[in-house]
Amino acid sequence: MVIAVLAFLPFLIEDSQPKVIATDEYAQLGNSINKILQDQRLDGATTGVSIRKATTGEIVYDHFGETRLHPASNMKLLTAAAALETLGEDYRFTTEVLTDAQLKGGVLQGNLYLKGKGDPTLLKQDFDAFAQNLVSKGIKKINGDLIGDDTWYDKIRLSSDINWSDESYYYAAQVSALTASPNADFDAGSVIVEAHANSTIGEQATIKVSPETDVVKIINRSTTVASGTKNITIEREHGTNNVVIEGTVPVGGTVTREWIAVWEPSYYALDLFKKSLTEQGIKFVGSKPKVTLGKAPKQAQLLTSKDSMTLKELSIPFMKLSNNAHAEVLAKEMGKVVYGEGSWDKGLQVIGENSSKLGLDMERIMIRDASGMSHINLIPSNEVTNLLVSVQKEPWYPTFLNSLPVAGVAERFVGGTLRNRMKTEPTVGNVKAKTGTLTAVSALSGYATTKDGELLVFSVLINNDLAAVTPIEDQIATAIANYTK
Template sequence: MRSWRKLLVSVLSIVMISSSVFISTSEYNSVEAATSYSSLKSKINSIMADSRMKNASTSVTVRKASTGEVVYEYYADKAVTPASTMKLLTGAAALETLGENYRFTTTVLSEGKVEKGILKGNLYLRGQGDPTLLKNHLDSFAASLAKNGIKKVNGNLVGDDTWYDKVRLSAGILAEDEPYYYAAPISALTLSPNEDYDAGSVIVTARPSKNGSSTSVTLTPATSVLQVVNNSKTVPKGYKNTLKITRKVGTKKVIISGNAPLGTSGVKEWISVTDPTAYALDVFKKSLAEKGITFSPGSKVVRGKTPENAKALTSRKSMYLKNLMIPFMKLSNNTHAEVLAKEMGKVVHNEGSWKAGLLVMQDYALSIGLDVTKWKFEDASGMSYSNKVTSRELSELLYLVGSEPWYKYYIKSLPIAGSPDRLVGGTLKNRLKAAPAKGNVTAKTGSLNNIKSLAGYAKTKSGETLIFTVLTEKNRSSTIPVIDRIATTIANN
């Protein structure tokens, strides 16, 4: 964080209580528009008359990206749950605090010596938050150890996740969400199943096998930290596919139920693990075995802290943060958001916790001039229904980041309307697919039950860029079609 920002934060923080403080402002329906925007004002007001918007709790702000001038407001100071548009603040704070070239590190260490192919000591796998660690990276670790002559370990395999605290789930995670990837527990030592980098999850696939038999189940990567309970059945072609995969809350039991008709591809689900550290260790031990590295009969797989005298045997650094921003924001990856919060807390306050990380986010908001009394957040991903922000403040954030040196990475990370490439279009891949919105709206989506939001930038027909934030909650029916009409109207201005 720049020195002037540190000074500003230290002064302003004296009068702040905590990141969880939120002071409500009186609601009002205010519409402001310069003469040149009178047509846009009229069109958006017509859209706001839609029953889906009238029945929802809505906050809208439109402003110029060049000057920050507000050209349209509708209950702009109303506090609304932002859902994943909260990631706009998380991403900005991370780029500023950690830097666009920040990388996460994972290291294999030991305090023992190698004699005649035997490592006489413990083998430590130390994680420092990398959400992009894959099975093939663990394979590379194992290959490096084998190349250095290690054939056997007579100590324990130890997972060191002490870089972060022991709190695994962010506030506001519902029991119904806990079995799935988007609510995976957070650990400094974790593993992702593929290059979407949904850390802390396993891809569970159930496919039809032989008529009358259970489905064929595979886990990617293969791991024993989940226990499969297969109650499904393969049925003749033409039957309805009723396959379902879930995990029993609070347990390791993955329940597979329903019918899988022959000739179908079955079902695939990203299931969260209950213990990311144990998951990484389990897969790493398999990687070691595949390279011929064994353990003594008395060796155990445990969790612990790496001793100071341990020496690094091999290590890996993640991609740069500027590159991680793509899967994080395009795919709205919740675990990335929460990892970044804890990482910011660790780097700034030497505490890898949500409390410390959210404080960093608040301080960043203060430093750029946002009114943090109009923000409430108890997580970094937007999963909590208790998060609140106004459309005015969210649009102000989008204006202020435009002058940041890392802004080019920030804007590049946002989904682009209608783009068929999922790492370009992201969560807007299948929305706003027609002109003038297609390719001209770049924005972050947000979605929870009865909550929909969209916040970002729209290039108008005249070539001007407008910032828009549309937040809706308490929806009786989805407001996405109406929100998309607003974005299209702005792009058509």
Template sequence: MINKLKYFTLIFIIVLTPLVPSMKVNAIYGNENMIQQMNQLLNHEPALKGAIVGISIRSSTDGKIIYTHHGDVRLRPASNMKLLTAAAALKILGEDYTFTTEIRTDGLIKKKTLYGNMYLKGKGDPTLLKLDFDKMALEIQKLGIKKINGNLVGDDTWYDDVRYSLDLPWSDETTHYGAQISALTASPTRDFDAGSVKVQVQPGTRQGDKPIVKMTPKTNYLKIINHAETVSEEGKKNITIERKHAKNTIIIEGTIPLKAKPEKDWIGVWDPTRYALALWKQSLQEHGITVKGKLTTGMVPDTAKMLTTHQSMPLSELLVPFMKLSNNVHAEILIKEMGRVVQGEGSWEKGLKVLKTEIVRFGVNPKTLVLRDGSGVSHVDLIPANQLTQLLFAVQKEKWFQSYLHSLPVAGANEKMVGGTLRNRLKDPVVRGKVKAKTGTISTVSSISGYVKTKSGQTFIFSILLNSLMEDSKGKKVEDQLLTIIANQ
């Protein structure tokens, strides 16, 4: 009878063990109440039914794990991948690193005419605006050049010619967050969505009119076909803004009511190198400089002399739009730039190799990761939550940590370049301003990792990775609940 009882007891334990959260508790911190509340939420939240949850919480002072739920399980990080990319870029390139754009020529200037080609060489700057092309055109004007008797040549060979990361969904091709990666590119606004244009559709003055379409920057590089219609004030707003595959033709369809707010979208262009080159020609013409030749691409000859240059903002400043607004293009450019600087080749292959080598310095085990890009847009990227909190613990010791921390979205902060992707979340006084964290979203995935200051004055490092969700918006509500529990400690 005793043997049978032992047998059934053993079976009972084996069956129940997988249902108990994988948890480590350090009694020093006295966080039993937090652990109980978190387990209660994880076990009873309907949005998590069928989902995979990875959670890791560490002390910011000694790095000890306070709580972990499937913390060593590899999960899709979405844009939490950018935490690794930003840390490696700061370590390798440095806070003061800038991207250079060069204007060169292989010709001679005679009687206000440049006899020869003018080269626009990009070296990865994702922040080039139309205004920057204007400033460079002004410098060319000051040299006395009125006419270019040659071609305008765009040189994007600083990086390779692979435009999309390995697993970018085809449906993202026309979006600003899926824009092509080139060493020569341009941004429409100070959000610096490189390789894209901003399209705004507003109602016409009368019912039946075509809506008014505005594009930023103003350029003829893309063609607008407007099939939309302005309807009565009581009508339905249903506007679509889409670019044709492999073309720079944007189709606008649907209806927009009189007095309705404008509809906005950011569209990735086809061939960002030629897009930048077209903006450069436009700036030259606006400064009274005519171009006789054509727009083309190629390499700058070694003998070509420099006419002028433009420097980007330093990396410490670039991190703000990169991390606050979760800019995928910035992430992939940084990967290629690290590959170029360290390995001599601006490619994903070389850049990711550098990334894997560098994160070891932060105590991250690359053997636990699957890395396919720098942005986290890939559904093949895999990172355990415990590895993310290890990274976030280790970077606190770096001299550039304040730049890193400053780049993270701040919970409930209304200003765009402060709150970033958290500006409309976590507005309760318990958590508002007390969470600084990177968010992440791809289909069926929601994530958030960073730092939270608790009611008792402690700072905890956390990573929450939610995979296989039915609705990622509901996942964000769960994240906010979990962070409120942590902040209340």
């Protein structure tokens, strides 16, 4: 039986739907959460909370559960489910090196093509391996151009609703079928820029870019000072690859480090490959060889290639670290695989269709991107928990569950974005949930086991908040984990 939980209702505004309901079996849990929701940090905010039994999907607590709210990175729950269903756990991205030329006396008499097919995990060492493989085939010189082929996806680089103020940084990196990452977090399309204090006071800070690339131009306006507070910014100028460093760095101060998104990442990957070729002794000859973008001919011969890690493996950095680039790449890849078009339109269509198959009411949901960066994405918390219940019956569910951050576990690729939250009993190692954060948006949705050993599914979506509200989400998860009937 469902009953209205009347305690603590005075703080709720009038509306046609019940604001707080709970089954009589969970009335005590409902009252505990109602107390939490009286927190002054939620004044003026809208909070949707939905809790279901994992076994049956029955809603046991609902606070504005039918209200559409911005999910932030909880959007990745829908994307991950669609990718695992559509592409499969064993899916891999492929990158190819091809030519349309003959090899004569160690000289490749024509163009060399680097064809990307979406792999967001390519590192400098992978381009080194490509170059080494070419050397092993006897290639010493290239009498032609180096051409990057990124036509696997369309030319639209940024998903809908990305703000200019975000475009400079890794979390809003441009998406291309040909891209590269700076390290094993696989923040595709970005470089790491570090500012170190110079050994001489008054001189510019020492700047390091990883991996080294000529695509990025450093404009250093910084100064090393004897002492004081570090006050330095690192930002890319919009529409360019000029990275401007301004401010002061005190001697003995900590390193300032930013992950900067590259403008047109196809050229970034191509530049890393050219450096690898040079380092392996392969030279370009002829008159004015070009490094440019184009399309590999259909008859081009495959020289070497690399398959990425599996989607099952990729799901760890994707979901644990809430990698936006991975989400958007997966969307385009799903569009390519299902509809032959590597675009956001087709990719988001696949996510919507898969969500519908899982039983979500798509008339109540708006999907504008795959990562949750858009402030126009909308979904009720009841539909988030609906998804979390439904995926349990899928064969790929263990991979989905394993990809979620785990509360209080320090290891980054286990605890992920929850590694510094809920670090004590009964939540540590128990709460497995996806976080979400945007300006004035915070979310936490996942699974928690009660003290009675019952698995519950929950979703907390908070919008229009002007304070730090993650502690409130943690309190709700803790109330679930502490609950006994």
